[in-house]
Amino acid sequence: MGEHQMITLGSRKIDFAAGQEIDPRAIVRVSTDYHRPLPLRAREAFLVRGDDAPAGFASYLVLPNGRCPDNVAAQRRVHLPPEFEYLDDGDVVRLVPERGEIRTLYRRSSPHNSFLLTERCNNYCLMCSQPPRDVNDGWIVDEILATIPLIDPDTGEIGFTGGEPTLLGGRFFELVQACKSYLPRTALHILTNGRTFSDDAFARTLGSLQHHDLMLGIPIYADLPHVHDYIVQADGAFDETIRGILNLKRHGVRVEVRVVLHKQTVTRLPALAAFLARNLLFVDHVALMGLEMMGFTRANLDALWIDPDDYRSELTEAIGILDRARMRVSLYNAQLCLTDQRIWRFAKRSISDWKQEYMPECEGCIMKGDCGGFFASAKHRYSDRISPIAA
Template sequence: MGESMLTLSGKVIQLQTTMPSGRHLWVLSTNPDLPRPLRCSRAFLINSAVIPSGFSHYLAFGSVPVSLPERATCTVLGNEFSYLGENDVISLTSDGRIRSMFRANSPHNSIMLTEQCNNYCLMCSQPPKNVDDRWLLDEAMELVRLIPRHAAKVMCISGGEPTLLGDGFIDLLHLLKSRLPDAALHVLSNGRRFSNVAFSKKYAAVQHPDLMVGIPVYSADPAKHDYVVQAKGAFDETIRGILNLKRLNQRVEIRVVVHKQTCDGLPALAEYIARNLLFVDQVALMGLEMTGFTRANLESLWIDPVEYKDKLSQAVKILQNYGIKVSVYNQPLCLVSPDIEQAYVKSISDWKNEYAQECGPCTRKSECGGFFSSAIQYGYSGSISPFQ
């Protein structure tokens, strides 16, 4: 096994009981010379013998330092969180749980707005829950206000289905535009809410300079798409949503997760997109993530990528011939045909990316996206063939 995935949440080793109850978000600093007025709103990440006073909280590895400033509170973390650094944002609860909310040095930062969804996709990696989780939006608003203004380059907004939050979702987009002006935004949505023209107009009215919504379309056959997302009428709403967004000059990416239910229809779907949705900004053809509902529906979904690589090549060629930008995500490089390498993207988020033992001697490992960590754990193609 290669490099293991990052630990984004877990229990701390030691938490001082004097910390106020509840959940706290902090921007981290490793700078002992940070101006005093800024220290009270940050947590200091101890990485040397120099421990300045005046910070709101302190984080250490191993044990609480004896030189900790008087009356300071300190949390001791395990080495799995040693990747934390300057301008990162964490959430810390009074019962000793920590979450990495934002990593300044990573291109893979996302905000989950809700676990609710009006689809019930066979391969959903974040199975929906019918719960009142409005607190996630409140936390997202607080997070955006805390992220240093020019630290974020790309932010992904996901769920569940984020558009179910209605005006709350729109308010977050406005806040992101004003507070993080350098950050490109990528919204992951099933697109159905955009079939409402009034909602689409509110979305467009944000006028964010670098915003794209990624919407899945799984088949040219409406019945097949509705089966994959387990929602009758979803195909029609999704397509109407895409049309509404493009009428309003909004950027749209079509996303297709490739598995046993969708792989044979890839060329037909590419033709459908080329003939009916030629104006979309890009298409992403994506490998299956072995988590969430995928594990429960594995028999219906899993197919070795080598078995559909010719269909994948056909779909890519069709889209390229029509001048549509197309990318291939989440596939090991040795399992795709050489003719699509120009569309290949090393895409799996760094916090859930690993390589198999067979990848050790590969000479093109630096170009390859490898695997989702869940695939390493639950099974992957037996056709891995390292480049020599």
């Protein structure tokens, strides 16, 4: 499809030796350090690329060109396929021998590390890329709490997403506190629908944690309550979301308003921008975001899809309104060739590196290095007006 290849984050076809000595659900930091202190080796996995490996690690991740020396017990070896060549020092993985599974939870070299906290949600958005499920998935929190201490404290940012993270109640605050404690230099970005924060006590508790660099990304899809409520498929959601934002700002929590661009939102986009500039001028950022062809989006594609070229003028007008109001605004997941050049300075390369692609039509474009490109899922539908920008 494009010149970028998606990164494989997980596989259930991993060769674990019989009689594995690895914990049934081990979460381990990857190391390539031959001089790692012995007490740390016992809790880590050594990445074997060549024909040598130091003794004492809990497990050994053997890449196709690697060969463990005889002093490493077969029961500690995990043979990985070529698609995991990207693993490197400081990454964090989960190993589940009984299922032949490995999952990359954190990549030290990536600026796009996020954690799904729960699949449960109290919205049912038309374009949800992670369709909610009413399941008991509290084990996810335990896994993330085990992962956070292993993350490099110099990581720039991590994200929490869902589902709806605030449905975890007290455990939600436990995760935020863990990030504050173990990652004192790392920004935390949380995607939430904001409704739970309509309870002032809940918003106050989050504010009282005083995380050093926290931002909540909260969607508002229209200036009219009934339109927003239709898009999120929840009566009263608009009012709860607005009250949630007001409570969060009252308690010193930074808020980003997020707007997904599709057929149901773009017609009132300038009106929504005016609403934000008039009523929520104090929010910290506004993110206008292209549609991802995942989950419910594919099922509701006819109701959602609109060629970005067809809302070019509405998008330009909306960004102009927000910018003139001196609100911080960014455009995510957009293709520059379908966007008015006057707003290119607001466009960001925001798609996670493991799922970003470019189309064959992009070949030869001089702006490719600055363009947001496409989600890998865009193969289901994308504009037929993509064309390379020439000098």
